[in-house]
Amino acid sequence: MITKIKNILSEHNLTDDKLSKLLSVSCPRGIDFSDVYFEYSASESWSIEDGIVKNGTSMIDSGVGIRSIAGDKTGFAYSNTFEFRDLTRAAQMSRSIAPFESEKKFQIGSNIDYKKLYEAGSPLERIDDLKKVIFLKEMDVYIRSKNSDVEQVIINLAASHTSMFVINSDGERASDERPLVRFNVMVILKKGDRRERGSAGGGGRFYYDQIFDQNFSRKFADEAIRQAEVNLEAINSKAGSTTVVLGPGWPGVLLHEAIGHGLEGDFNRKQTSAYSGCVGQKVASSDCTIVDDGTLSNRRGSLSIDDEASPTECTTLIEDGILKGYMQDKLNARLMSTKSTGNGRRESYAHLPMPRMTNTFMMPGSFEPGDIISSVKNGIYAANFSGGQVDITNGQFVFTASEAYLIENGKVTRPIKGMTLIGNGPEVLKKVSMVGNDLKLDDGVGTCGKDGQSVPVGVGQPTLKIDEITVGGTEV
Amino acid sequence: MSESGNRVLEHKENILKTTSSMNKNTQAQFNLTISNGVTINYRSNQLENIEHHNDTSLTVTVYNDFKKGSASTNNLSFDSIKQTLDKATNIAINTQKDNCQGLPIESFTTCESEDIGIYFPKHFEIDEATELTKICESAGFEYDKRVSNSEGSSYSQSNSECLILNSEGMYGHFKSTDYSLSCVMLAGDNQAMERDYWYSSTRRYENLESPQEIGKKASSRAISRLNAKTISSRVCPIIFPAEVATSFFNNFLSAINGHAIYKKSSFLLDKLGSEIFPEFITIREDPSIVEGMGTRPFDSDGVLTESKNIINKGILETYLLDTYSARKLNLNCTGNGVLTNILVESSEEQTDNLINLVDEGVIITEMMGSGANLLTGDYSRGAFGYYFKDGQIKYPVTGITVASNLTQMFKNILHVGKDYDIRGNIRTGSILIDKVTIGGT
Structure with missing residues (x-):
């Protein structure tokens, strides 16, 4: 004690x-x-x-x-x-x-x-x-x-x-x-x-x-x-639908928003998530394996034991594109006849525990990051994001890039301003066509908000390519 | 939840006792807030949660020879207050001198207690509250057969007290109450499910919108989202309904906050006296509206809040300055350690049917993401809305972005509607903005 x-x-x-x-x-x-x-x-x-x-x-x-x-x-x-x-x-x-x-x-x-x-x-x-x-x-x-x-x-x-x-x-x-x-x-x-x-x-x-x-x-x-x-040096960007390559590390916040929240047990018990009842189904391209791992030493999103006395785990959420399971706290696990996955977290004693993410990331694939970029004729390379948001019911998510560039003829060229990405989680994950071999976790600054409660979390991913997604910009 | 008035006086005594041993060169300020209340959630035809809230926070700010330290605690015992004061004093030993730091010397509050028209306590009755949420959710379910699920109806009430005192004899105290009723409904099935909500938020229980109306509006909004399409990228007029316009004006208010100005992190730097909005727009602050959600007699430093024009006929008349930022900028403090009630007014005749004013455009009912860059004014956010043409709403649109620059968006406001939203501290009608870039397919 x-x-x-x-x-x-x-x-x-x-x-x-x-x-x-x-x-x-x-x-x-x-x-x-x-x-x-x-x-x-x-x-x-x-x-x-x-x-x-x-x-x-x-x-x-x-x-x-x-x-x-x-x-x-x-x-x-x-x-x-x-x-x-x-x-x-x-x-x-x-x-x-x-x-x-x-x-x-x-x-x-x-x-x-x-x-x-x-x-x-x-x-x-x-x-x-x-x-x-x-x-x-x-x-x-x-x-x-x-x-x-x-x-x-x-x-x-x-x-x-x-x-x-x-x-x-x-x-x-x-x-x-x-x-x-x-x-x-x-x-x-x-x-x-x-x-x-x-x-x-x-x-x-x-x-x-x-x-x-x-x-x-x-x-x-x-x-x-x-x-x-x-x-x-950044220039105005063009609005529309295009190919986007996401850099490794913090851009994994996209996974956190696009699918992480949708796989939290409470939303699925209440059937309010776009992923409700989808266990066993193919929800992403087969290059995608995504885990929530609270057991990594010294990381911001890690907990030795969650706030309900369940030791944290490494939970596979999606394996080769197939939905494997949800993140659970005690209440939702019991009501869904399963076990807590050690995701029961609360902001403080003055807040109720809920299923929350710990460190959520995509496992590495086989491509060299350079090859992923050179495979894109015209598109955008998003190196870093400031933050994002999701509507778990229809799966719609949004992010704002804090550092992004044009890709022209397979090369990263000019930086572009304040670009916003908008997409639908279930749809976008099916459009992930290349996953890099360079998995990186973020540097430890993430905070996730849900129902007014903030908790520290981690995200991560390798470089990855999304064939088509809508980006915001001031030019048409 | 009622005898707290005496409790606050007791805390005041304790706080004053701790200052008696304070060093002569040291100044201290104490901000205490106490609030308690209940939130209930009613979902799928039964009571789901009851949460009892009871929060206390005391922040002590110490200034010692222009050096500042602050510490806070939620334990109001004499020993704890003393320890918190000592902690703040110790921090002020190590921080650096800044001549702009210190207690306000402006006209600060000394009111013992004043009725400012935002305190209407009511005893919590679980059965009554449950009935309210039950009616609300049922009205949502009964509204239409496409309503498929619910995240429930939620009712909350709370009583808060705010106390400020400092070592120079300032003392201020006020009480307030908050009531809210909300409902979140879902429409459609697993293939295409949409969620939307409606809520009411007031100082007085009796003023809450009827539970039936709230449930119906939540369902009607969720249903209207079904079968949304994407549209092609274009530059066109957009409408922000009143409840979205409030957050749009909040960007403006953040950009003229004294802290953003002295840090040179605002696109409205050096714009005092310049035309920011069209001439027909005036934006006022009024801290004393009865039952106003932003009503406050004094700010976080105890400086009296004041009624003023922020934008007068389109021109920026003042920044929003607290004690520190005013000294930093060598301007007069405007009592804006808090933002009180903000009113967006139009000198033109106001309508509530903005879609008739232009040929076509998009009504933006939901904004997502944090893409307002207040340093540059660059604006790029995700959105959901409705395409309209020839005075009629045609279909819902999803997966779009809205981009422009706030400087241009402010100037391109064509109309402020008369459908004012008074659920928050910013009161505005819907607004119509010309020439915004929509990103789509």
Whole structure:
């Protein structure tokens, strides 16, 4: 058991006996399942702008979320104190989803065994604040020395440490400590009247040491400058339907939107996804194998154990174009008569768990990236995206490129501006005709939003070619 | 959910006690928000979820010799408040001096408590709320036989309190309530399924739109999306219905925010006094509309909010400045540490049937993706809509993009309709914009 939560439990005299009493309140006869989720989260961020480290912020959020499930109904309440009296009240509110019958007795189980994918310590406490300030100042000086057109540099450094502890009415008990750090650089360059932005960043479930390593941080600083330089030269793009080659790594956010969300268990149980009832069917070209893997060490989207005490897994979603299965949390798995895939995640104690992605990516194919580009007579090479969105019901998705180029006669030529891609997930995946051998995962900056809840995720893919997709632009 | 008034006073006492030990050169500001409420979801003819919410957040900002630190907590015990203040003070030791930092010296709030017409509490009744969502979803299902599924109807209510005080004697406090009722319906089958929604959002429970209407509108919108086609790429007029126009104007408001201006990250930099919109458009801020969704007496620094023209007859009259950005730009603070109610007004006669004003075009009912670049004004987003010609809606269109540059789009607004959407803090009618590039097949 971990120290932070252990301290909280003992400070508030929350013995095993008291915890089992809480479950008796939240899970009486008539309730099928209940869990009690304790969380203590500390986070901080530091930023430099105009060459000055202007502000640092520190945040503590802690509390207990209690959920009671009867069939497919859920009651939920939380407390931001740890007093037994307040927790009991939350448990009573939570169980009010079903008519009260009578209380049952519970035993608190022993800890679930799982493999730890990251260190347990807090990134916030391992380094003096002054060092963080010095790092930001050095990075700012470095960027300004690299390019004389720099008009603005904003660098952010952020870290969090979340301690969680969950018990449930199935007799499970688990705890985890989760470090997370992130580093971001945004540069604005000005040439004549034109201003353009470039940004880059990285992070993961590790400590600041890795970010403070110049080989790590300068790579992103250089990348932000390069992107802004490219954008200064970008021309307006033409709207219409064309062939698009997506670069490796972060462009995998397309998979996250185009199919990832559509394969989350809740949408499929409710039959509201374009992929509902499609297990076993061919939903993509046979070059496509896509997995959701929460078990990768130190990655931003990874979790040793999910928020419902299920160890994370590597789940094959699509294999050689055939839909294999969905990502599940406990509630949806039970209602669909299957098992949780370790995808039950929540933003915090104050939010209900849902099936969420971890690190979602496409497995490599056999083509050399250069051959993929030279196979396109006229089209677009999208090297990087800023973000995207999907309507899981009709499968329609959208992305905006932050770096894209024309492909002319098999060669990458001029950069183009603010291009938007729009397509239909099920249709577009069938038009994937070449998959590269260069699988790359993103650098650790992804955040996914669903029903108002944000969680850190990872994406990735090799270079791949989509034969035809609609792109936006100002020229016709 | 009602005796919280006394609780806030108790917190005020605790906060003031922590400042007594503060260093003389140090200034501190405390922002406290407390909200509690309930959300229920009703789906497939039964109650699906009840979520009880109860959130607290105290942020302490410390200025020490023009150096800033901030810290927040959700624990309001005296010890926790003290620790949070200490944490912010420690951060301000390491951050760097910036002469623009500090508490506001502008006309700030000192109101003990004031009725600003946005607080209408109501006791939560589970049976009543369940009935409301049940009627809403049923009306959706009964609307048409092509309605095939539902993501349910959702009702929520919450009470919030906002308290601000600082070490220079500022004190402000207000309460507000929020009610909302929404419904998401699906039409069609697995081959071609579409989803759409409708909602009502108010300060007063009694003002919620009728549940039948909300359910019907959600279904009618979902059905009208079926059998959508793509269209060829073209440059044509588009219409943003009022609820989409609000997010369009939000791009404008973000671009004139003082923080975007002093960071030189806005395409509207150096445009004060310039013509941004056509002459017939005036955009006003009014912080004191009764029952307004953006109504607030003071901003996040405690500076009094003010009524003003932002755009007067097409011309940009002011940026939106909080204490810090105003000092940075050497301008007067406009109390815009928050954005209150924004009204988009037209001096021309307004109609609610914009499709009659041009020969053909596309009504954009949904925008997707984040393709508004506020640094350059470049605009490129995914969209869903309806093609219209000769005053009639012909068919739904999907898989299209909308692209232009915001500078041109603002100037090319031909008309602001009279069908105002007042569910959010930006109040505008539908707008008709000329010469936008549609990307299609």
